[in-house]
Amino acid sequence: MFTSETQIRIHYALTDQMGVVYHGHYAQFYxxxxxxxxxxxGYTYKDIEAMGILLVxxxxxxxxxxxxxxxxxxxxxxxxxxxxxxxxxxFHSEIYNQENELLNTGDVTLYFMEAKTMKRCEMPEVLKxxxxxxx
Amino acid sequence: MFTSETQIRIHYALTDQMGVVYHGHYAQFYxxxxxxxxxxxGYTYKDIEAMGILLVxxxxxxxxxxxxxxxxxxxxxxxxxxxxxxxxxxFHSEIYNQENELLNTGDVTLYFMEAKTMKRCEMPEVLKxxxxxxx
Amino acid sequence: MFTSETQIRIHYALTDQMGVVYHGHYAQFYxxxxxxxxxxxGYTYKDIEAMGILLVxxxxxxxxxxxxxxxxxxxxxxxxxxxxxxxxxxFHSEIYNQENELLNTGDVTLYFMEAKTMKRCEMPEVLKxxxxxxx
Amino acid sequence: MFTSETQIRIHYALTDQMGVVYHGHYAQFYxxxxxxxxxxxGYTYKDIEAMGILLVxxxxxxxxxxxxxxxxxxxxxxxxxxxxxxxxxxFHSEIYNQENELLNTGDVTLYFMEAKTMKRCEMPEVLKxxxxxxx
Numbered sequence: 001m002f003t004s005e006t007q008i009r010i011h012y013a014l015t016d017q018m019g020v021v022y023h024g025h026y027a028q029f030y031x032x033x034x035x036x037x038x039x040x041x042g043y044t045y046k047d048i049e050a051m052g053i054l055l056v057x058x059x060x061x062x063x064x065x066x067x068x069x070x071x072x073x074x075x076x077x078x079x080x081x082x083x084x085x086x087x088x089x090x091f092h093s094e095i096y097n098q099e100n101e102l103l104n105t106g107d108v109t110l111y112f113m114e115a116k117t118m119k120r121c122e123m124p125e126v127l128k129x130x131x132x133x134x135x
Numbered sequence: 136m137f138t139s140e141t142q143i144r145i146h147y148a149l150t151d152q153m154g155v156v157y158h159g160h161y162a163q164f165y166x167x168x169x170x171x172x173x174x175x176x177g178y179t180y181k182d183i184e185a186m187g188i189l190l191v192x193x194x195x196x197x198x199x200x201x202x203x204x205x206x207x208x209x210x211x212x213x214x215x216x217x218x219x220x221x222x223x224x225x226f227h228s229e230i231y232n233q234e235n236e237l238l239n240t241g242d243v244t245l246y247f248m249e250a251k252t253m254k255r256c257e258m259p260e261v262l263k264x265x266x267x268x269x270x
Numbered sequence: 271m272f273t274s275e276t277q278i279r280i281h282y283a284l285t286d287q288m289g290v291v292y293h294g295h296y297a298q299f300y301x302x303x304x305x306x307x308x309x310x311x312g313y314t315y316k317d318i319e320a321m322g323i324l325l326v327x328x329x330x331x332x333x334x335x336x337x338x339x340x341x342x343x344x345x346x347x348x349x350x351x352x353x354x355x356x357x358x359x360x361f362h363s364e365i366y367n368q369e370n371e372l373l374n375t376g377d378v379t380l381y382f383m384e385a386k387t388m389k390r391c392e393m394p395e396v397l398k399x400x401x402x403x404x405x
Numbered sequence: 406m407f408t409s410e411t412q413i414r415i416h417y418a419l420t421d422q423m424g425v426v427y428h429g430h431y432a433q434f435y436x437x438x439x440x441x442x443x444x445x446x447g448y449t450y451k452d453i454e455a456m457g458i459l460l461v462x463x464x465x466x467x468x469x470x471x472x473x474x475x476x477x478x479x480x481x482x483x484x485x486x487x488x489x490x491x492x493x494x495x496f497h498s499e500i501y502n503q504e505n506e507l508l509n510t511g512d513v514t515l516y517f518m519e520a521k522t523m524k525r526c527e528m529p530e531v532l533k534x535x536x537x538x539x540x
Binding site for chain 2: 283297298301302305314315
């Protein structure tokens, strides 16, 4: 299992008139979480794109338990439960507030795709190696 | 079954550097779809809030089939498959482009809640009546 | 003078916890306004990009007079006061609510640029011709 | 003069199909900059709202010099050039990338307003005291 944590401060733009974070913004939090997770492996998602490979989101499932609020310092905990097989990778995200209450969970499925052909491909070997020690 | 359609023009702000609509923006399209669906019943979501009732999103499941692109005129088809029982309502959304290709589907679950107490409540009677003729 | 009007319905995602539209979203309204202004000329901004030309924003000045609110149907009135000379074009936007109150004004300056070289260029001739009858 | 710096990592949601940060998102960067500037004074904007006072944006002037790009780590430098008189406060923002290139400048004017009456008011005394030592 590979896990990584990153923090995000909620700014005004993310709130809505219910006085909480707009539900549609959590997908961004998952994105930030998995980007920082990849960074801790010594690579960046930007590097992956530079290799000619895109990670395309194909499925998101979000559960909203408690709202995040303005100025909250949320923690996004991003977990890979298994080494990606073939073209598919699933990131599991849990979002906590500063009181350590679980606010939200998200499961995001992405496909590795060749930018040129937009055909599915496998995770780059260099990343697989970096990941393998966690499993 | 109750169904409603509305159209949205994709502007630049919604695109990302993959040259398609950022995956996190589809939740907004579902929101616009269900708002316009309610409006066709002769009520607005704003009216519902004025009655002291909030519709709080508790679960979203999104499947991405094809990307929406800049300047696309997408159609959001919003369907209620059953009259909401108790506090729970589920909207099913399908998003098509101008070539009538299915791009994306979303299932959004919301709870009716009293704004004052933040306790679950039922759908307002006036809305139930409006809806009943479709089922 | 060339003027065009378009309408936008304010959805929840655009509001913030002050109960009004977040101030940072008006730049999007100007974008939608000038895109629709170009469309009324028989061209689209997408067509311009397909010609290898980008319109890059270099300056925005926004004045906030009254807030737009949830479910408002705002009108964006977009005006070109002069035919663009050289590489520079200035769009003036005024935003009104359904009570015809002026909410916001914006002056957006953009440069025509060749996508390939990212050098400044002139407005495409075909657009100049379309515009000339208004001046 | 009072100055504060904060850093923001550019995530995918902020980019557009030109491959750069969408011009409309800079207002959010200024917001984050001034929020963190206030925090360094030992107060938060959230505290100010809790005192019944809102800071409402009335004017923004943005100049775009160079684009911010995906995964850039930008620095927002926020400066108060004078102690706010009466109800008005002006924040000057400069945004730099990791190569220390100036990307963007913004001048944001806000009014202090009583939340209850929506009438203009002065900056809270406690904040004025905190600020006074910088001028």
